[in-house]
Every structure is written in C-alpha cells, then in structure tokens.
Amino acid sequence: MVQDPKRSSGCAWLRHALLLTRLQLNLALGGSNDSSVGLGMTKDPKWWIDEGITEPGTFFSALAEALPGATHFEVEGDRISAEAKALYTAHEDGSRMRSSRQALSWSRRFRCVLSPELLSELTRIASKGEPAKLFDHLTIYDGNRKLLDWHDAFANSLLLAPEVPEENVRALASRFGVAYKLS
Secondary structure, eight states: OOOOOHHHHTTOOOOOHHHHHHHHHHHHHHOOOOHHHHTTSSSSSSEESSOOOOOHHHHHHHHHHTTTTEEEEEEEEESEEEEHHHHHHHHHHOOOOOOOSOOOTTTTTEEEEOHHHHHHHHHHTTTTSGGGGSSSSEEETTTTOOOOOTTTTTTSSSEEETEEEEEEHHHHHHHHHHOOOEE
C-alpha cells in the first residue's frame, strides 16, 4: 500500500498549509507575498541560513556568541516535553509575547529571559535527542527588536535580522556546514 506523503510527514504539512493560507490572506488584503513577512520579519533583506541545523545542543551552545545582545527567547509548540515546559516556566518573565502565533491554537507558547542558564539547560535537555520536544518555532529578540525567526526549527531555514553581523552569521552557519546569504 502506498502511503500518502502528507500523512507520513506528521503535522508538518498542516503547518505549511496554514502558513500558506496566512500568506494568501495577507496578499489578498494588499500585503506582501514574501514568506518572511508572514513569519513576522520586515520585508528588508535578512540573513538566511540554509536547512541543516539539526543538532540542538550545538545550536544552543553557539547562540550566545551568534546573538550577544539577545534578551528574550520565545518558543511555541504542541509537543513540548514536560521537562522543557518546566524550564520555560522557570525562565518566563511575564511580559506579553511579541511574536504572532505560528501554529495551531492549542500549542503552548512561552516568553523567557534569554540567559546562560536557560541555554545550558536547553543544551542538557537536547542531549536526550528529541528536538521536536523542545519547541516547533523559535523567535529571539533584543528588547523589542526581532533578531531570529525559525519556523519549524531544526527542519527549515533560519532567518536573522540584517543587523546581525555577517561574521556572526558565518560562524553559526559554519558550525553546521550550511550556506548563508543576505536577501
């Protein structure tokens, strides 16, 4: 029996269909068809790091160096483990979420102060080998300024604000052997 590829890929196809619907609605209302605008970044050029960042522990250990001014870490997901939820709850700062919802309405969302302790604990949890149980979507801020947007984290390209220095982008991409570009 041939399996429907949409069903075999879990809920990823549904997330992508919802994103496409959001982009189509945005376009119908006179907005942009630029997918990065749909993900909450401006239409200005931005850094793209290609798919291939698949090791969460390495990513978290590189994050402070790549984004030294980052202050907040927003995550969203519907499969977040109890251990990750407890970590996020312990690091929440109580301020409102800045990013728009990227997943289904029942997904959990957390806004945390980005600290060395949070990154260290995420690295530890990630060593258990289940990145999907950490979060589905990640957004990182410096105050109110979005620095990073990663829809379907560890499976898709990562977007960085154009203000992030190229040497930081290059260092992050090279850790995973993936390409990057400003476009």
